[in-house]
Amino acid sequence: MNIDYKLPQEISTTVKTRQKLFQEDRRLIGSGGYTASDVSIIEDAIIALAMGKNVLLKGPTGSGKTKLAETLSNLFSQPMHSINCSVDLDAEALLGYKTIGEQNGKSSIEFVEGPVIQAMKKGHLLYIDEINMAKPETLPILNGVLDYRRMITNPFTGEVVKANESFGVIAAINEGYVGTVPLNEALKNRFVVIEVPYIEGDTLKTVISQQSKLVDEKLIKLFVSLSKDLLVQVQNGQISEEAASIRALLDACDLAVYLPAKRAIQRGIIDKLEDERERSAIKNIAETLFE
């Protein structure tokens, strides 16, 4: 992937070096394709990662955080190991687990390395999705991994693991969403925070054209207007942020290839919401825009 961003010379060199380093191992690399309305979002993330900083992508659901992380993985040609946080997340899901294996006909206890250990040893990227969904007591295990030490003593094996130089961490957070807790300050402090808002206008039009099956230009324009109106309602506190999710909008655009647009909006956006007031607010907006 070419880099057309405005980057300092040393950063471009770092990116190119990493691209060469990981040319061989492209299995885990995502498809890429984050489109930014503000290019500084990508540029700043590249610079922070290239400088060895942890990057925290902060934004509402379906705003493209995972897509951006995949794009960064692509840019650096650096495979990415993902962790999806939940209240059940434990040390084993992060670091790995012991299992009984067989060697030369004899059974022995083996350790299967988890995403953190693998990414550290191979110098890959680690993506920690919904980091504020994890129980607050689970993540401090990673404190040493996330600060200048870049190391961990694996509690299951006693091994001291020191990260390969190109190891990098990207985490994503969706503050305020049901089930999340504010991210512990000590943890947040270990990251460079990059806001990832919902895209709008021409950027959104491009993403709809690229990612949805909808080709009707007139309808695409109307969906871009719908998104704009939904964002205004979000800002006015009339509807919750997730109602303006790009993911939901893309669902509605896809359905609108075969369904009347208003029914597509019902299935793709409105039916994902519970609150009756929010549902009828969105229905009203759709009524005014679509036939």
Ligand SMILES: Nc1ncnc2c1ncn2[C@@H]1O[C@H](COP(=O)(O)OP(=O)(O)OP(=O)(O)O)[C@@H](O)[C@H]1O
């Ligand atoms: N700026 C963008 N550029 C490209 N694709 C985007 C963008 N914003 C949203 N999308 C698309 O919207 C969908 C949702 O994006 P993604 O899964 O990356 O969101 P997310 O912020 O990680 O969501 P969540 O917080 O729910 O995990 C994907 O299909 C993605 O391709």
